[in-house]
Amino acid sequence: MNKDGTQVVNNQGGKWNGTNQYITVTKNNWTIWKDFNFNKGSSTKGMYQRTYRVTGWYRHYNGSKYLSVYDNKGKWLGYLNEGAAQIVNNQGGKWNGTNQYITVTKNNWTIWKDFNFNKGSSTKGMYQRTYRVTGWYRHYNGSKYLSVYDNKGKWLGYLNEGAAQIVNNQGGKWNGTNQYITVTKNNWTIWKDFNFNKGSSTKGMYQRTYRVTGWYRHYNGSKYLSVYDNKGKWLGYLNEGAAQIVNNQGGKWNGTNQYITVTKNNWTIWKDFNFNKGSSTKGMYQRTYRVTGWYRHFNGAKYLSLYDNNGKWQGYLNEGGAAKASGAQGTGFSMNKSVLVIKNGYSIWSGFNWKEKARTNSLINKTYQVKWYYKHMNGSTYYSLYESNGKWFGYVNSGAVRERRGVAHYLGTSRQRVLNELNAHQNDRFYLGTPFRLAGFSNPEMFLVPNGVSSPYGPGMNCTGFVATVTRRSGGNLNRISGITSGVGGYVNAYNWRDALMRNTEYYSFSSIDALLKSGKAQKGDLIYLEAMFTDPFYDCHIGIFWGNRSNENRFWHQVIDGNKISHIYSGTRYSKVYLFPQD
Known part of the structure; x- marks a missing residue:
């Protein structure tokens, strides 16, 4: 240094000024000079936004200040015009403001409190979560450090960018998967996007299963699933709190x-x-x-x-x-048939809690209507029984009863065969006009001779013989009457028909002929039996065939004292009750 305050230097570079500073390169394609003859070294292209050490500088004769730059390995890089760099406070480098979001992708990296590398927290609790970045530094060590904030605005520290992925929005990083979920919340929102524009609601999706092709861990802390239906249609983003991940397409148990x-x-x-x-x-x-x-x-x-x-x-x-x-009895199946109690030792249940109401021992040969039956889980079938007045009686095991079917089924014929037989002769004298035969019951066949049949007995029938003749000629088996009763006269005694049919077939009873016609139950071809008034001195019963074209039409085909005829319903003696025996 001269006394006048000047110093003679070796070249145009000027005097060396020692320092210990850091710079961040801010220009993209400036030259690094090897010397002050301005021999070119490298370019700042590969150094842009990176931080370097400056050990000194020169104020050149051309007026510019040139920094002597070293990398983090201590290698001298050359002289850089200070206009291409910004002096910074520490090794951290220059602050670069931004407004971005990242998702943490490393599980156990350190969050630094400062660039003295004092440890803050770990990314362990941040893994796969999304955070806001307000800026970053390109450190002297070569790494980029992000300044990270949580969704409450709390600063968390500096995170090496290698531990995170920059994402497009607050939604965070896309994580592909192939999973299934069952929706467990009833009225949560399906979002169209991460601006939270509403799509549909989970109301119609509740307890249903959907496919998830990926998910996002949003900046707000929630995980959102990208949901598809079974047609491959994208439904939107659903907060994972509204669903349960399941093992397969079956869905949630x-x-x-x-x-x-x-x-x-x-x-x-x-x-x-x-x-x-x-x-x-x-x-x-x-x-x-x-x-x-x-x-x-x-x-x-x-x-x-x-x-x-x-x-x-x-x-x-x-x-x-x-x-x-509603229980182990199963669902009820509708039924409409009559049954006869035939076995002792069965319970009548008041419900399927097995509270006993009665026993079948006292109900043998009683008839009930079955309106429902149940196939119980224990393997048995139970009938729901109703009395003739329509009052419910109880449940019984089907093994305790036998079905009552119509007359035709019981006797081995059909309604149509009976109708065919009678229709063929309603306009001739085959049956009509046949005289009444009154004699003993020693030979039942004497009472089965209509006008149209040749017989050594000559024509003649009683009321029961007419019904028996029509039944036999229709293919019916009369032994089903005579074979199960002990009454005299076999199949030509109406009392025997009453007993056999009441025991084995469905029937209805009425207090009067008018009540029968109003019931709507009679069909053409059914049997009508009029019970005797047993208090009368000369009581008798009567039987015939209903011949109305409508259930309320008072027409009756029967055998009476003055011969076989079609007339209104009546008996030659007073009656106490009317029985209807349907053919089917």
Whole structure:
């Protein structure tokens, strides 16, 4: 240094000024000079936005200030015009403001408190979550550090960019997957985008299963699933809190304790949700099973997990193949038939809690109407019994009763055959006009001779003989009358018909002929029996065939004292009750 304050230097570069500073390169394509002859070194192209150490500088004769630059390995790079750089406070480098979002992709990296590398937290609790970045530094060590904030605006520290992925919006990073979920919340929103424009609601999706092709961990802390239906249609983004991830397309298991009755005859019972076939419902039809739980499959169907009464698992059945029941008795099936109690030792139940109401011992040969039957899980069938006045009586095991069918079924013919026989002769004298025969019952065949049949006995029938003749000529078996009664006269005694038919077929009783006609139950060809007024000195019964074209038409084909005729319904003596025996 001269006394006048000047220093002689070696070249145009000027005097060396030692320092210990850091710069961040801010120009993209400036030259790094090897010397002050301005021999070119490298370019700042590969150094842009990076931080370097400056050990000193020169103020050149050309007026510019040149920095002597070193990298983080201590290698001298050359002289850089200060206009291409910004001096920074520390090794961190220059602050670069931004407004971005990142998703943390590394599980156990350090969040730094400062660039003295004092440790803050770890990314362990931040993994796959999304955060806001307000700016970043390109450190002297070569790494880029992001200044990270959570969704509450709290600064978390500096994170090496290698631990994160920059994402397009607050939604965060896309994470592809191939999973299934079952929606477990009833009225959450499906979002169209991460501006939170509303799509649909989960109301119509509740307990149903959907496909998830990927998910986002949003800046707000929630995980959003990208949801598709079974047609491949994208539905939107759903907060994971509204769903449960499941193992397969079957969906979520929903435990229950219910009973069902199988209502389809040949559906498949599946072994699993790869739809490997198990058995068929063919052998399970109308039987009752226990359901311990169910799945709402991705295909939209609900599958029930079935067990039999021995606790053996049967498989999965589509709910469309069954009806829910209120208990182990199963669902009721409608029925309309009469039954006769034939066995002792059975209980009449007041309900399926097995509270006994009566025993069949005192009900033998009594008739009840069955309106419903149940196929119980215990394997038995139970009939719901009603008395003749329509009052419910109770439930009985079907093994205690025998069905009462119509007269035609019992005797082995049909209504149509009976009608065909009578229609063929309603306009001739085959039956009509046949004289009444009154004699002993020693030979029943004497009473089965209409005008149209040649017989050594000559024509003649009583009222029962007319009914018996029509039945026999229609293919009926009269031994079903005479073979089960001890009354005299066999099949030509109306009392025997009454006893046999009341014991084995369906019937209705009425207080009067008018009540019968108003009931709507009579059909052409049915048998009508008029019970005797037993208090009268010369009582008698009467039987014939209803011949009305309508249930309320008072027409009767019968045999009376003045011969065979079609007339209104009447008896030659007073009657006490009217019985209708339907043909079917």
